[in-house]
Amino acid sequence: MKNEVVQGLYEVLDYRLSQETIETVLETPKYEHLGDIAFPCFELARINRKNPKLLAEELAEKLRGSVPIINTVEAIGPYVNIFYNKKLVMERTLSAIQVGENHYGAHEFGEGKTITMDLSSPNIAKPFSMGHLRSTVIGNAIGNVLEKCGYDVVRINYLGDWGTQFGKLIAAYTLWGNEVTVRSNPIQELLKLYIFFHEQAEQDQKLEDLGREWFKKLEDGDVYATKLWKWFREESLKEFQTIYNLLGVTFDSDKSEAYHHDQTPEVVEQLKEKGVLQTSQGAQVVPLEAEGLPPALIKKSDGTTLYTTRDLAAAIDRKNVYNFYQSLYVVGHEQSLHFDQLRAVLSKMGYDWADQLVHIPFGMMLQDGKKMSTRKGKVVFLQDVLQKAIDVAKQNIEEKNATLEKKEEVAKQVGVGAVIFHDIKNDRRNDVDFSYEEMLRFDGETAPYLQYTHARAKSILGKAPNISKKNHYDLPEQEWEAVWPLVKHIAMFPEVIKASAQEYNPSKLAKYLVKLAQAFNRFYTKVHILQEDAYMAARLEMVHAVTVVLKEGLNLLGIEAPEEM
Ligand code: ARG
Missing domain, CATH: 1.10.730.10 (Isoleucyl-tRNA Synthetase; Domain 1)
Structure with missing residues (x-):
């Protein structure tokens, strides 16, 4: 219906306004008696230096009888109020549904385009948080709607299974963990260890160092560290799967942070080749001053990689594998800076598709007006x-x-x-x-x-x-x-x-x-x-x-x- 009104206006306006402009200007009147759809003439009046009221009258006159879907047209002040032909709308809508059934409402404008979508992406060895629930359900719905518009959507669960926190967890487990207890209730027990570690670390600086050492060992392929990590990962996956089953959400790829970790040496090599990497206090960074952003940390002084490093590898891999039209990230708004940096670094590397990365931020789930924190044990399961x-x-x-x-x-x-x-x-x-x-x-x-x-x-x-x-x-x-x-x-x-x-x-x-x-x-x-x-x-x-x-x-x-x- 709206399309037809747009087309009709486009023609009676002698193609002076683009169809997109007409579409955005059209609005739904507040009250039924003012019509089904209305065209405010302000924008047009500005361009033509004419009185919007006069324009509305002129336009209403021209529009009368020129579009089948329109029954009556009234100019009220600067507005052209349009009433549809009710019977025709009903007939068309009902027969469209008779023919199309659940295809009704579909579009074709996305056909032939692939959109990758990073959603859910919880962190292992931690409970599935409300934030991850938001990412999962919002992302899944966006994916479905995009598919309805013809896009090919690739849902990726980018599991958080790599990073310093696993060094800390391994450290905690070696100090205070007990296999039998953890096996009985893995996620809750690992969470307890993680929280205890942070409490102790507030008094004892050395614990942080110990955590870093274990992460370094993990990155270097240490057998014991890897074995523990694998175990924590499997237990987490089992738990996440029960949640996905309940929610009815499935993924097309589960390439995780650990998976892309293996591609980071190549990324670092590329960054070096392009001459964008600098050493700062022993760490490797990409300065982003010109972009108005803090530098992106690529490697710590001990040689371990960071969240950004792995996300760079993942972004490039997704472009290579899917040649996406857009690459979406359904992630909380507290990570906006991270995604700005990610795009900035990619474009410094010469990837002209960097701006096809779209962060889709969402708000936090608060408890009593405050952020829920896993570290402090404030979580709802x-x-x-x-x-x-x-x-x-x-x-x-x-x-x-x-x-x-x-x-x-x-x-x-x-x-x-x-x-x-x-x-x-x-x-x-x-x-x-x-x-x-x-x-x-x-x-x-x-x-x-x-x-x-x-x-x-x-x-x-x-x-x-x-x-x-x-x-x-x-x-x-x-x-x-x-x-x-x-x-x-x-x-x-x-x-x-x-x-x-x-x-x-x-x-x-x-x-x-x-x-x-x-x-x-x-x-x-x-x-x-x-x-x-x-x-x-x-x-x-x-x-x-x-x-x-x-x-x-x-x-x-x-x-x-x-x-x-
Ligand atoms: N695991 C991360 C977290 O829980 C979210 C990952 C989002 N995706 C990404 N490509 N960075 O905070």
């Missing part, structure tokens, strides 16, 4: 959160629908869905306050509300008599008021997908789904859907369309939509 959510969902089912089949499965879909949606629905850049209550709420703007709405629509369809499909739809005049907002929302789905993809912003889709569900629920209370009159086919087709869009929308966010709840 994600597995506990998910389990609690599933338990609450189960309880709900027992109370409301005890005879439901597949109770366990539905409880899992609802509980996990609640956690995922809670994380996605707000703009990712905002910090989120961790609250069990908020996370486990099942009403209001939540996944369970959307899932219930979907199941309710499905059950209406289940009760409907079998009638043959039509492709001409009409409704009695008095029903349009309740129906039109719903039709409009269903018709907007493709635009919402496009915007969510282009802005890497799945919260747009999440908010849209809530509005769609609300519009449906209003329709449901105001209109007698199953009344056997000439309009029943149209109403049922709408209900069907709602189920298709809600389900597909939820799936794109990484959430399942049970048929029955």
Whole structure:
């Protein structure tokens, strides 16, 4: 619909504004009675040095009758308010869904382009944190939406399995660790050791040195250090996998920091060749003063590598393997500087694709307004959160629908869905306050509300008599008021997908789904859907369309939509 309005305006404006400009200028009026879409004339008036009010009137006149999708046009002040041809919108939207089913809303603009996406990427020997949950679910949703736009998305779990912290952990284990205890509950016990190490190190400087020595040994391939590291890694992977299974997230690659560590000598060689590496107090750095950034540390004075070194190797490897159109990193905003440095160093190395690296930052998960810190032991275990959510969902089912089949499965879909949606629905850049209550709420703007709405629509369809499909739809005049907002929302789905993809912003889709569900629920209370009159086919087709869009929308966010709840 919007496209047609853009095209129409483009033509009546004699191609003076680009289609992109028209598209960004168009807005949705605050109130229904002001139209379905509006074109403010300020920008055009500025260019033409004309009065915006007069321009709006002129434009409205020209637009009248020139575009089929437009029913009426009104100039109000500097605005051209446009009302759609409701019947035509309904007909087109419903037949598009009849034909396309869950392909409805797809685009082709991403076809032939590969996007690599670095997401989740937790650190081994530590619990899977809420920050990593954010990266996982936000990243997964962005990936799905990009795929819906035609891109080839490669999901990479860049496991944090290399770095000084493993030297510290090995040191702690050799000092205070006990194999039997660690085997009984690996992640929690390793975390305890890690925390204890940091407490002790505050009094005893030598411990830090010991940690560094062990990391050096690990980098040099020491047998004992490597054996411990492998063990910690395996235990962590097992634990992470149970979380990924619950969340339903899969990856295409799990090349980790350790994997890319092996490529770092080559990177260092290249940096030397290009003459961008300098020695500073025994360490190797790339100065980035001209870029307004602190120097990037490439090698410490003891010869060990750093996070940046490994990320450089990984970026180059990804370009070589996938020849990406874009390389995304879904990582908390506290690492923005790191990614600025990464891009700066790559471009100093002469890689003209450096600006195809896009950091997609998100806010922190706070507890009582403060950052959660693994070192200080202030963590909430994600597995506990998910389990609690599933338990609450189960309880709900027992109370409301005890005879439901597949109770366990539905409880899992609802509980996990609640956690995922809670994380996605707000703009990712905002910090989120961790609250069990908020996370486990099942009403209001939540996944369970959307899932219930979907199941309710499905059950209406289940009760409907079998009638043959039509492709001409009409409704009695008095029903349009309740129906039109719903039709409009269903018709907007493709635009919402496009915007969510282009802005890497799945919260747009999440908010849209809530509005769609609300519009449906209003329709449901105001209109007698199953009344056997000439309009029943149209109403049922709408209900069907709602189920298709809600389900597909939820799936794109990484959430399942049970048929029955
Ligand atoms: N493991 C890192 C952390 O937990 C995140 C890695 C993000 N990806 C990257 N290529 N640097 O902080």
